[in-house]
Amino acid sequence: MFDAIVIGSGMSGGIAAKELCERGLKVLVIERGRKIVHGEDYMDTQMPWELPNNNMIPEDELARDYPIQSQCYAVNAATKKFWVKDSEHPYTTPEGKPFAWIRGYHLGGRSIMWGRQSYRLSEQDFGANAKDGHGCDWPIRYADLAPWYDHIETFIGVAGSKEGLPQLPDGQFLPEFALNDGEKLFKASVEAKFPGRKVISGRNANLSVAQPHHEELGRSSCQNRSICERGCSFGANHTSLSSSLPAAERTGNLTIVTDAIVHSLVQDPKTGKITSVRVIDAKTMQGRTYEAKIFFLNASAIASAQILLNSTSEANPRGLCNKSDQLGRNLMDHLYALTTAGIFPQYPKDSYYKGRRPTGIYIPRFRNVTEEADGYVRGYGYQGGVMRMGGKPQATAPGLGQEIKERGRKFGPWMAFISGFGEMLPSPDNRVTLNPARKDKWGIPLVHIDVSLGKNEHTMSKQILADGKAMIEAAGGMVISQASEAGTPGLGIHEMGTARMGRDPMTSVFNGFNQAHEAANLFCTDGAVMASSGCQNPSLTYMALTARAADYAAGLLKQGML
Amino acid sequence: MLARVALLIGASALPASALAAPAKKAKRFLTASQLTLLGAVADTILPATDTPGALAAQVPVKLDGLLAGWASAQTRTKITGALARIDAAAMTKKNKHFAVLPAAERDAVLRPHDAAALQKVAPPPNAPKPNLFSQVNYVADPGYLRIKELVFNLYYFSEAAMTHELIYEHVPGQWQPSIKLTPQSRPYMGTGPF
Incomplete structure (x- = not known):
């Protein structure tokens, strides 16, 4: 007993x-x-070229065993062992009402x-x-x-900054992961154009600076690798x-x-x-x-x-x-994948950053807080980031040879993406x-899972996208891509x-x-x-x-x- | 130093058989002639220049390994079909197989083929809606796009490219939110979506 x-x-x-x-x-x-086993069962020490199949799960296996799990962004060869096989762990949903149980x-x-x-x-x-x-x-x-x-x-x-916001109370924070120069400019524009809105560093459970009580458990400070989902041998998350x-x-x-x-x-x-x-x-x-x-x-x-x-x-x-x-x-679940992305040609061309920070920016809720909502209750926050484009070029652009390498070496404009996470109402x-x-x-x-989004969620989704576009544009950006609707319920996990x-x-x-x-x-x-x-x-x-x-x-x- | 020099040797300095040099014990799918053709295509897409190219990064043999161990039957068919169309273009324009053409002629054949293959087309009516993590591109020759994507992915995530072409640090340590770029700066590579 x-x-x-x-x-x-x-x-x-x-x-x-x-x-x-x-x-x-x-x-x-x-x-x-x-x-x-912590450490032993992780694939976080392998270099990218050491991962099987260039870190992809074989296509037939993915379709057969992971048709639902593979909708999650973090599923790849290095993390495969951490996701259930949908083929072995089925559940049912009504026809035409999918729910992704990750x-x-x-x-x-x-x-x-x-x-x-x-x-x-x-x-x-x-x-x-x-x-x-x-x-x-x-x-x-x-x-x-x-x-x-x-x-x-x-x-x-938890790394984070104290902001004094009633809708997102401060806590016992480790030093935040600082915003990069693009994010600072984005923050300044959004906060100036929309009083009451804030752009802050995403609060995340990664040890920006490990404390003695973390180290006693064998944990150490974050190494800024941003491969947390493989399991972290440093115990930094x-x-x-x-x-x-x-x-x-x-x-x-x-x-x-x-x-x-x-x-x-x-x-x-x-x-x-x-x-x-x-x-x-x-x-x-x-x-x-x-x-x-x-x-x-x-x-x-x-x-x-x-x-x-x-x-x-x-x-x-x-x-x-x-x-x-x-x-x-x-x-x-939360309304998810309501993403708007834009580029900022005027942001500084000589500025960059180093390391892969395990968080990004967060825009705390402002609808039904400091600003009225357009016909719905509750609200949403945004997660995202502002980053320099560049690196591996797009295969879709025509071109061969040295020009491809030149494209990859070139630093492109700053690109921001902000993705709304919206509150879903409880419905019996x-x-x-x-x-x-x-x-x-x-x-x-x-289990049989029967879920659909209601009127409040659909109305909110529209404003998540409209506000996303407005903030990108208010900061001088040009929208290059935007979702049209919320992702399948469940994908917010x-x-x-x-x-x-x-x-x-x-x-x-x-x-x-x-x-x-x-x-x-x-x-x-x-x-x-x-x-x-x-x-x-x-x-x-x-x-x-x-x-x-x-x-x-x-x-x-x-x-x-x- | 020797290793670096070897990586920098261009395809033109290598014997033709090197285009298809297989790695030990790697799974194989393509026939010898298809692999040679793929080697020539990969070398034309990403040749050795001041940095290693697709051959030094072992892209052809790795891509053959993906066809053997990763690709579905549908993907294999798409890719071999697209390879055959490149060879057919060489036969039409130069009356020779693509793999035996000198580098400049391969470039001359592949360049217009690449531009035509990547022409955007309308998505089918039932196409899934794209999101940030799954962009689907609809082009004239999807098999060719697949080849080019795989060549890019295998190249840019290879040890050769991650140490000579762009920069990859597996354990960056510090997060430095603001550094100044210099003319020598190159983008850092990551492996995840962020």
Whole structure:
């Protein structure tokens, strides 16, 4: 019997393990994928010419095994091992309503390949549902989470600049990755032409300057290689393998099992407490159970909902903790790939930069903050960068021989791209259910994901593109390329909302401390619990919620209340 | 120093067989004559100049390796078809196979072929919408564009090009947000989208 079981070893599971272990609990982490080893299993030391097939995945293999995963920008030969084979891990969607579920099944999960952008939600975000009536009110406010944001930022290391913006609260930052000269000019123009808008350095979980507590875990400062998604042997970006699991491990309280797929949770009908978790060995197909006093569900938003939906019993025919019928509903992602790119012929021709910085620029939300929105609620931020064109020439331009090399050697104009990340509203019709007809090879029902963007999202998308164009042009740029619509839902890889937090057990699944309304010793702290999505990249919030819930759960356990 | 000199030797100084010099144990797809033709095409697209060219970067044999181990049947067909059309152009204009032409004549044959092949055409009605990470270009001879893209990718990510043509530092260390360019400056290479 363990004190605590954590289901999932990714972004939030790693932090759950750390926080619970550090409070003296004997913790078992259950990971459905295989074990991988920090450093040893990365392909970040290979030179570009040493990568197989020029870093491309064979075309037939890509089409057969990775038709969905390959829509993610970070999929290549060097990272192939970190993405699931769609052919082995199917799910279903309605005809004509695609959802791209991007996944990694291995120790550390998607924390290995994540984009590292780390932003706090604000008071405005936590109050948004109550204000405009979409979804259910968050049971917490910014002040509840602020100290836990501090705690997580300090531990993981977030580079950023203090800006004093109410819609994007400052945190405990390492020095930011400075803007280059093109970005400084872009910032100056945008901020002058649009008072209230800001262009700042992207806040990212890369150690711009490693601190002693990072170095104690074997982590070191960022080397500006920008191949983070291959896994970083320097441990310069926060991942479960570089950071949270080693912190858990050094307490002596951690046990990890890999290749163990959680089938369901078992609830004692008398006490309402969870008693055990049923797992299926991924390799042998044999079933077994693990028992503990408390359980943390950190399988990721869709998978956590799947586990609860599959935990049926006589008392809970439609899934565990689902009296509210909200389980699986309100699936959100961020509006993604709404990119505008432009060139700036007037920007300095003699200026350049050196190193490949693992972040870019960020434009915090201004719609429905300092500027009105054109017929929708909520808002969006932009991620992007301004860079010098040049290097490997385009093969599409006619020409041969020395002129090609000359093209590659020539420094082109500065080019900016800014890509909107828009808030998606919680809608009960955007939902995950279990497919009644199809099971995976372990006998677990497939998830069926039914999501579409609504009127608010479509209206917002138009203004994301219009504002993107206006900012490029206001800074003296000429738009050279622009998306026409948001990417397929799921590609933001920010899925959340499927088991939301709330005050009322009849309208939500987990309470203000991420504790199940219907099972006192069950906690969920991954994206599933998000009552709204904000427009900020959410991992930092998942980690802060996790640390807060772990502190609360460990306290209750100590007091003998669980 | 010797290695650098060897890299700088142009194709004209090499025997014809060097155009197809296979690497050890590399997977093969093309016939010997197709590989020789590909070698001549790659050498015409990116010849050795003051820096190494496609041959020193082993582009032909690596591209053959991609055809053997990476390309789908459809891509192989596209590429061999496009190669055959280049040879056919040489036969029409010079009455000789492309690979046996001197460098200047190869350039004279390939240059108009390149311009015609890369003429933009309208995308098909069901074409996927492009985004920042997946630009699809529709041109008159997609097989030729594929060859040229692969030659560029194999060349610019080769050790020869990354150490002699442009600059690549695997571990830059510091981020320097502002440096002054000089006439000698060349762009830094990266491997990711950013």
